[in-house]
Amino acid sequence: MLDDLDDGARVGVWTTLGLITLLLFGLLGGLGLRQLKGHAAPAVAAAPGEALLEGPLSGDLTGTLYFASGASELPAEAAAELASVKAAVDAAPARKLVLSGFHDTSGDPAMNAELAKKRAVAVREALKAAGVDAARIQLRKPESTAGNGPPEHARRVEIRLVD
Structure with missing residues (x-):
């Protein structure tokens, strides 16, 4: 041709x-x-004026709350854990709290990340109600777990004291 x-x-x-x-x-x-x-971690929108922290976990772990599957309501045993966190915050007035919500890899990644954020927000609201200054509480971007631990590890919020 x-x-x-x-x-x-x-x-x-x-x-x-x-x-x-x-x-x-x-x-x-x-x-x-x-x-x-x-397949990457979905972006989770922060509330207006609220920045979600990124980067590696750091600081001293002061508490961990485990949630029911699909729920963002605080578990029944949360009061004791939050009282312990409040005592740690009061003992370290120069430090801030970082709340990290976790989720697993099953299901819709965007919905899981949003649920992890709602759990962290619920913990933040409970800490504020307990008297922790809102300016000392920051939320970290939700993170997916590797899925090789117990199922409740994928439904947790970690509370860390950072400098």
């Missing part, structure tokens, strides 16, 4: 084939990246 064309037409055919090939590779690459992003 190309033998019958002059040099200008031949260049045009090869250019067109090259552009079509680049377009196909671009589309397939974009779909591949989109799939990879679908």
